[in-house]
Amino acid sequence: MLGRFVLRRLIVTVPLLLGITLVTFTVSHLIPADPLMAILPERAANDPEIVRMYRERWGLDRSLPEQYLYYLRNLLRGDLGESYTSRRPVAQDLRERFPATVELALAAMLFAVTVGLVLGVVSAVWYERWIDHLARVIALVGVSLPVFWLGLLALQLFYANLRLLPGPGRIDPRLTAPPFRTGFYTIDSLLAGDFALFLNVLAHLVLPGMVLGSYAMGIIARMTRSALLDVLQADYIRTARAKGLAERRVVLGHALRNALIPTVTVIGLTFGSLLAGAVLTETIFAWPGIGRYAVDAAMKLDLPAVMGVTLLIAVVYVVINFVTDVLYGVLDPRIRVQ
Amino acid sequence: MTATVRTADRLALQRGWSERPVWQTVRALLRRPSALVGLAVLVFWIGVALTVSFIVPFDPLVTDVTARLQPPSASHWFGTDDLGRDIFRRTLYGARISLPAGFLTVAGALAIGSVIGAIAGYAGGWVDTILMRLADMVLAFPSIVLAMAIAAALGPGLKNALIAIVVVLWPEYARLMRAQVLAVKTQEFVTAAESLGASRLRLFLVHILPNTQAPIVVKATLDVGAAIVLTAGLSFIGLGAVPPEPEWGAMIREGQRRFSQWWMATFPGLAIFSVVMALNFLGDGLRDALDPRRRRR
Numbered sequence: 001m002l003g004r005f006v007l008r009r010l011i012v013t014v015p016l017l018l019g020i021t022l023v024t025f026t027v028s029h030l031i032p033a034d035p036l037m038a039i040l041p042e043r044a045a046n047d048p049e050i051v052r053m054y055r056e057r058w059g060l061d062r063s064l065p066e067q068y069l070y071y072l073r074n075l076l077r078g079d080l081g082e083s084y085t086s087r088r089p090v091a092q093d094l095r096e097r098f099p100a101t102v103e104l105a106l107a108a109m110l111f112a113v114t115v116g117l118v119l120g121v122v123s124a125v126w127y128e129r130w131i132d133h134l135a136r137v138i139a140l141v142g143v144s145l146p147v148f149w150l151g152l153l154a155l156q157l158f159y160a161n162l163r164l165l166p167g168p169g170r171i172d173p174r175l176t177a178p179p180f181r182t183g184f185y186t187i188d189s190l191l192a193g194d195f196a197l198f199l200n201v202l203a204h205l206v207l208p209g210m211v212l213g214s215y216a217m218g219i220i221a222r223m224t225r226s227a228l229l230d231v232l233q234a235d236y237i238r239t240a241r242a243k244g245l246a247e248r249r250v251v252l253g254h255a256l257r258n259a260l261i262p263t264v265t266v267i268g269l270t271f272g273s274l275l276a277g278a279v280l281t282e283t284i285f286a287w288p289g290i291g292r293y294a295v296d297a298a299m300k301l302d303l304p305a306v307m308g309v310t311l312l313i314a315v316v317y318v319v320i321n322f323v324t325d326v327l328y329g330v331l332d333p334r335i336r337v338q
Numbered sequence: 339m340t341a342t343v344r345t346a347d348r349l350a351l352q353r354g355w356s357e358r359p360v361w362q363t364v365r366a367l368l369r370r371p372s373a374l375v376g377l378a379v380l381v382f383w384i385g386v387a388l389t390v391s392f393i394v395p396f397d398p399l400v401t402d403v404t405a406r407l408q409p410p411s412a413s414h415w416f417g418t419d420d421l422g423r424d425i426f427r428r429t430l431y432g433a434r435i436s437l438p439a440g441f442l443t444v445a446g447a448l449a450i451g452s453v454i455g456a457i458a459g460y461a462g463g464w465v466d467t468i469l470m471r472l473a474d475m476v477l478a479f480p481s482i483v484l485a486m487a488i489a490a491a492l493g494p495g496l497k498n499a500l501i502a503i504v505v506v507l508w509p510e511y512a513r514l515m516r517a518q519v520l521a522v523k524t525q526e527f528v529t530a531a532e533s534l535g536a537s538r539l540r541l542f543l544v545h546i547l548p549n550t551q552a553p554i555v556v557k558a559t560l561d562v563g564a565a566i567v568l569t570a571g572l573s574f575i576g577l578g579a580v581p582p583e584p585e586w587g588a589m590i591r592e593g594q595r596r597f598s599q600w601w602m603a604t605f606p607g608l609a610i611f612s613v614v615m616a617l618n619f620l621g622d623g624l625r626d627a628l629d630p631r632r633r634r635r
C-alpha cells in the first residue's frame with residue numbers, strides 16, 4: 001500500500017523535475033544580450049574563429065529544442081556550465097558552498113520548530129487569554145518582518161551594541177576553518193577535536209539562524225495553534241477528559257499527536273523556503289553559502305551561476321516536498337487511499 | 339426561460355442591504371480590533387502615498403552635502419543619508435513606489451492567474467492539464483529565487499523586478515481559482531440555473547464567478563504584503579529599484595553599506611514592516627469575517 005503510494009508520488013515528481021529544467025532553460029534564454037559577450041574577453045569576442053568554437057562548445061549554434069537537449073544532457077552529467085566570474089564549473093562552486101547553506105537552514109529550522117511549536121501549543125491551550133494574544137502577535141511579527149531588515153537590526157543590537165553574539169561569517173576571522181570533511185563546520189570542528197572552534201561555530205549560527213527561522217517560526221506557530229484548536233474540539237478529546245485524564249496528558253498525549261500531522265507538512269514546506277530565504281540572510285551575514293553566491297552572481301549578471309543555484313534550490317524544494325508527502329502518508333494512512 | 343433566471347437573480351438582490359453578505363463581512367471585520375488597526379495603518383500609508391507631494395513639497399533626490407549622515411534630530415526626524423538627504427521625507431516618498439508596486443503586482447498576478455485558473459477549471463480536460471502543469475512548474479520554485487533569476491535575466495530595474503514578481507505569483511491564483519470554480523460549478527444552484535437554460539457564459543459570470551471571490555480576496559490581501567517584501571528584497575540585492583530612487587528596499591541596501599549609521603536602514607524597514615503587519619492583520623480579519631463558522635468566535 002505504502003509502496004504504491006510512494007510510486008504514485010514519484011510519477012508526479014519526475015515530470016516536475018523536468019519542468020523545472022524547462023523553466024530554468026527558458027529563463028536563461030530571456031537574456032537580451034548574447035551570453036558569449038559576457039563569457040569571452042573583448043579581444044576573443046572579436047575573433048570569429050573563437051566565437052564559433054565557443055558556440056559549438058555550448059551548443060549555441062543549434063536550434064532551441066536541440067539546445068535544451070544539450071542542456072539536459074549536461075545536467076545529467078552534473079555539468080551546470082561555467083561561472084562567468086569565477087571561471088570555474090558552477091557545480092564545483094555549489095558543492096563547496098551548499099553545506100554552509102544547509103547548516104544555516106538546519107539551525108533556522110531548529111529555532112523555528114522549537115519556538116513555533118511551543119507558541120502554537122500555548123496559544124491553543126490558553127485560547128483567547130492574554131498569553132494567546134501575545135503568542136499570536138509574536139507569530140504575526142515573525143511572518144511580517146522582512147528577513148533582510150531583521151538581520152540588520154539583529155546585527156546592530158546583539159553584535160554592534162550589546163556585544164552578546166559574534167558578527168558576520170561562519171567563524172571569527174582570527175580562527176582557521178576546520179579541515180574539509182563534510183563542509184558542516186559544526187561536524188568538521190568536532191571531527192578535528194577542536195571544541196573551542198565548535199563553540200565558536202555554534203555562536204556564529206545563533207543570530208543568522210534565528211533571523212532566517214523567524215518567518216517559519218511564525219507559520220509553524222499559527223499552523224499548530226489552528227490544528228490543535230480543531231483537534232481539541234473532537235469527541236475523543238471530550239472522552240479523554242471525561243474519563244478523568246490530566247489536562248497535560250490530554251493535550252500532549254492525545255491532541256498534539258494528531259494536530260502535528262498538518263504541522264509536519266508545513267515544517268517540510270518551510271524547510272524549502274528556508275533555503276530560499278538564505279539568499280537574503282546570507283547576504284547580510286556574509287555567510288559563504290549558495291545564497292550569497294547567487295546574489296553576487298546576479299549582480300554581475302553571471303547567469304550560469306544564478307541558474308545553477310535556482311535549479312539546485314528548486315530540485316531540493318521538490319525533493320523535500322516529495323519526502324514530506326510520503327511522511328504525511330506514513331503518519332496519516334487515510335491520505336494514502338485518496 | 340431567461341426571464342426566469344433574471345427573476346431569480348433579482349430576488350437574490352432584493353434582500354435588504356444590511357443582510358447582504360458583503361455588509362455582514364464588513365460588520366464582522368470591524369468588530370475585530372486587530373483588523374481595525376490594520377485598516378487604519380493601511381489607510382494612513384495609502385493617504386501618504388496619495389498626498390505626500392502636496393503636504394511635504396520636497397524633492398527626495400536633492401542632496402545636501404552640508405547635512406551628511408546626521409543622526410535623528412528635531413530638524414531631521416529620521417536622520418540623513420550619506421548624501422545629506424532627509425530619511426523621513428524619503429521614507430514617506432517611498433510609499434509612492436512600494437505601495438503601488440505591491441498592489442500592481444498582485445493585481446497583475448490575480449488577473450492573469452484568475453483567467454487561467456477559471457479557464458482550466460471550467461474547460462477541464464487537456465486544457466486543464468496543460469495549464470495546471472505549467473502552474474506547477476513555476477510553483478516548484480521558491481518565489482524569491484525564481485524572481486531573482488528572472489530579474490537577473492531581464493536586467494536590473496524596478497519594472498523588470500515587478501514583471502518577475504507577477505510571473506512568480508500568478509500560479510497560486512490560477513490554482514485557487516480553478517479549485518473554486520470546480521467546487522462551485524457542481525453546486526445545486528448552478529445546476530438549477532443550467533436547467534433553466536442559462537448560457538455557459540452567463541452561468542460562469544453570474545453564478546460561478548461571484549461565488550469564488552472570498553478566498554481569493556483574502557489571499558490577495560495577504561499577498562500585497564508579500565509582494566512589497568519581494569520588491570524590497572529584489573531592490574535590496576540590487577535587482578529592483580536603482581539609486582537614487584527612494585524605494586524602501588533600495589534605502590535599506592544603502593543603509594547596509596553604512597552599518598554604523600543605524601537610522602539609514604531602520605526607518606525604511608519599519609515602514610515595510612508596518613505595512614506588511616497591517617495587511618496581515620487585515621487579511622486574518624477578512625478570513626475570519628468571511629468564514630461564517632469563525633464569525634462568531
